[in-house]
Amino acid sequence: MELLFLGTGAGVPAKIRNVTSLALKLLDERKAVWLFDCGEATQHQILSTNLKPRKIEKIFITHLHGDHIFGLPGFLGSRSFQGGTSLLTIYGPKGIKEFIDVSLKISDTHLQYPLEIIEIDEGTVFQDKQFTVEALPLDHALPSIGYRIIESDKPGTLQADRLAEMGIKPGPHFKHLKEGKSITLEDGSVIHGADFLGPHQKGRIVAILGDTRPCDNAVELARDADLLVHEATFSADSAEMAHNYFHSTTAQAADIAMRANVRSLVLTHISSRYGKDDWASMREEARSIFANSDIAFDFMEIDIPYSNRETGE
Amino acid sequence: MELLFLGTGAGVPAKIRNVTSLALKLLDERKAVWLFDCGEATQHQILSTNLKPRKIEKIFITHLHGDHIFGLPGFLGSRSFQGGTSLLTIYGPKGIKEFIDVSLKISDTHLQYPLEIIEIDEGTVFQDKQFTVEALPLDHALPSIGYRIIESDKPGTLQADRLAEMGIKPGPHFKHLKEGKSITLEDGSVIHGADFLGPHQKGRIVAILGDTRPCDNAVELARDADLLVHEATFSADSAEMAHNYFHSTTAQAADIAMRANVRSLVLTHISSRYGKDDWASMREEARSIFANSDIAFDFMEIDIPYSNRETGE
Numbered sequence A, B: 001m002e003l004l005f006l007g008t009g010a011g012v013p014a015k016i017r018n019v020t021s022l023a024l025k026l027l028d029e030r031k032a033v034w035l036f037d038c039g040e041a042t043q044h045q046i047l048s049t050n051l052k053p054r055k056i057e058k059i060f061i062t063h064l065h066g067d068h069i070f071g072l073p074g075f076l077g078s079r080s081f082q083g084g085t086s087l088l089t090i091y092g093p094k095g096i097k098e099f100i101d102v103s104l105k106i107s108d109t110h111l112q113y114p115l116e117i118i119e120i121d122e123g124t125v126f127q128d129k130q131f132t133v134e135a136l137p138l139d140h141a142l143p144s145i146g147y148r149i150i151e152s153d154k155p156g157t158l159q160a161d162r163l164a165e166m167g168i169k170p171g172p173h174f175k176h177l178k179e180g181k182s183i184t185l186e187d188g189s190v191i192h193g194a195d196f197l198g199p200h201q202k203g204r205i206v207a208i209l210g211d212t213r214p215c216d217n218a219v220e221l222a223r224d225a226d227l228l229v230h231e232a233t234f235s236a237d238s239a240e241m242a243h244n245y246f247h248s249t250t251a252q253a254a255d256i257a258m259r260a261n262v263r264s265l266v267l268t269h270i271s272s273r274y275g276k277d278d279w280a281s282m283r284e285e286a287r288s289i290f291a292n293s294d295i296a297f298d299f300m301e302i303d304i305p306y307s308n309r310e311t312g313e
Ligand SMILES: [Zn+2]
Pocket: A063, A065, A211
């Protein structure tokens, strides 16, 4: 599980930061990539990475501002042109379907794969054995969604070697033991599954939020997460401007990370008013409040390792 | 009058050729720039030029395929964000208004300048003292327009020095003479304006065509033009494929240029199947039919000088 930032700017593209998009790479986990937002020229950014558009199975849109969605129609067409045939599902606020439908209709774009568009507001928007994605509304000029991506815990593996030493062989018993249940052998002795299971691997949690002022739902979405991606459109001294434009400062994002007890914070959606020389100080503004903070740049890729908080139930 | 190619590729963006857009720079003529087509990331390309979005007063769309229009919503928003306040007029086939209106509505984009969208099919789509723009349909998979931009002729300047030598001073007479009329002096002698006018400066003609198979309307639009911009999606040996996809080859574009008696031809909309090593041979395919041919590349800028065909009426 890695996060690849495709665009880390705000509002309008700049040479050094494109408008917003990031890819959650789940290649090891499910041979797939999930995209979060798709600003204009996201497909151009992808050309400079090893991402394959056909591997992108889901796109989560946080909100409908142009810098988060105007790359969608072109990306959808190119995914088809480049041989994508598998289902693509798009999640986003009400209105995303009309935008996509009209764009594809007017441009006479015929996709060679099934496209599913699911308009959401809050709640569990996706769930399978591996992952759950939950959504809550944030505080922005128009409906903006924060996503919490929860990887399912992996149960510990059964220690078959130890059981074999005790004369217990693979068979129906194993299923019960794997589930942590107890079994009674023919000699009347009782074996507890929990005693023969390796440690649980706690799943990872990533929170990826749309544009927002600091708000309680941001804390809730990020609670105990391994990684929080939070916007920081402005530097710490511009809290009033951030408020007026429905955005956050570096310091506010760090405060959310601290309150949510996350493991790490990455700031993105940096206004183009800030240049290279400002980024280090913006990072420090966050670090002075929450130490494990970083500031994203286009094409930054970070690994999201398992935490050491393993639970040996 | 210069032509700046912002995107010269076809269908999908490639690292080296973006999707279609070109800028007709009329800074000397009217302190303005006209854009022809606006594929995705046209505003990104503009960032690498000295073009000012607020100077773009008109956008002519040739057809509604995504690679020609998906950059529009983002460009419109950024032109506003960057301080554009003057009227912008967009011309294009039926459907362009719905695409723009829905994109701006869904993304809650409020422009700080008046936007006029004129849906056209053929005929004179714009005319003022300086320029006339005519449109004709081409032969593509969906309605595609070719544009003929005609600069008005500049009348010759009145040779006031020569008239002064003859004792004729500035006054009401001058107006008549400037218009090429004759006047009768008090002594009964007749002065013909035509004898005292410098040479007319014939206006320039540029033909910029949308995607098309070779067709008669392309010849008509390009007749005697100073410059023809014609698509050449495929090389000369792929005429059948070009036909099936409603496109042209290098050789077909050169044939149109020859039949239309243009001064120069620039090929654009080059398929990404062709790489750097192919372009010289593609140019030669055109030159073997029409000598004054060139192949466009992103950021190529060409001057369009007045021809020497001055008419000394
Ligand atoms: Zn926003």
